[in-house]
């Protein structure tokens with residue numbers, strides 16, 4: 001195979017799939033895929049850096065050639081990429097905009113940017129889930145419409161970034177849309193589709209979410225067995241914890257049990273450092289009855305006592321491709337001091353039909369018929385001194401739900 005010809009024919013940029021993410025302790029991680037060794041990140045001088053900064057990333061060559069169930073004629077299978085990763089410690093840089101380009105030989109990217117946390121008590125961020133199906137025409141519209149409504153520096157997702165994680169073109173479709181991802185910090189929980197090597201073929205799941213791990217930066221502070229998949233970071237006055245609810249077949253294993261123990265430790269270790277505790281996990285323990293019945297039956301009793309004990313404010317999840325949101329719940333019952341669960345449904349076009357059983361559940365406060373009305377859903381979370389307020393929108397910026405959560409005494 002002539003690699004140069006292949007790259008041209010398959011429409012691959014020398015630098016592709018660029019993601020900048022928030023890490024713990026004010027650090028920022030930038031990860032991207034390069035076709036060649038020796039690329040670098042150039043951060044332009046600003047009020048924080050007096051001179052331009054050159055970051056030479058750690059470069060790890062990877063491909064999916066060893067997995068015979070991965071589809072051939074796909075760049076992840078046919079060629080190797082260098083997963084390039086650089087970190088910046090910006091804990092003293094509050095509310096500052098950083099602009100950067102990535103350079104590989106004669107090629108350089110457009111200018112990209114991110115803005116650091118500002119330590120304010122009043123700020124907002126975007127929240128999404130389930131961007132699949134890949135190549136849909138609604139995800140980027142939804143993201144860009146929310147961005148036009150309010151400028152935020154952080155965008156979080158509850159997983160299922162693509163349908164088939166082994167498909168380079170789905171990641172390219174999602175991330176190489178400069179309007180959507182070029183000026184925010186983006187973090188996601190691991191969804192079950194991050195394990196999928198072949199669409200709709202259960203037997204073809206990776207044991208590890210290999211493309212996700214090579215593409216997404218993540219704070220390296222998770223429990224054993226879960227490095228870079230389960231993690232937390234403090235951003236302004238919020239503690240964000242990202243849990244990994246594993247692949248499509250798993251609802252309990254050692255990794256999940258480790259995460260629950262670790263979760264309590266993280267909350268205890270960060271006491272006094274945050275006003276709100278927000279969890280991102282893919283599967284919805286208070287979502288659909290019908291979609292994945294084991295999640296309600298088995299995961300729910302494992303997770304909610306820990307969330308109660310730790311006084312979680314809100315859990316954002318998805319996986320069901322239906323929108324439902326609970327009242328405050330504690331001890332599996334209505335309780336105004338409890339936790340809100342938002343199954344955001346879908347920020348793409350994979351949607352499931354209305355489920356009456358969820359709507360009639362006394363714990364459920366709101367259902368939106370996303371399939372019947374062809375809606376993609378995203379949220380803007382507004383953090384304030386005394387409350388969180390969450391505006392939930394469809395792709396045309398119709399507000400479909402609204403939620404207020406008073407600040408808890410901790």
Ligand SMILES: [Fe+2]
Nearest residue numbers: 160191192319
């Ligand atoms: Fe899912």
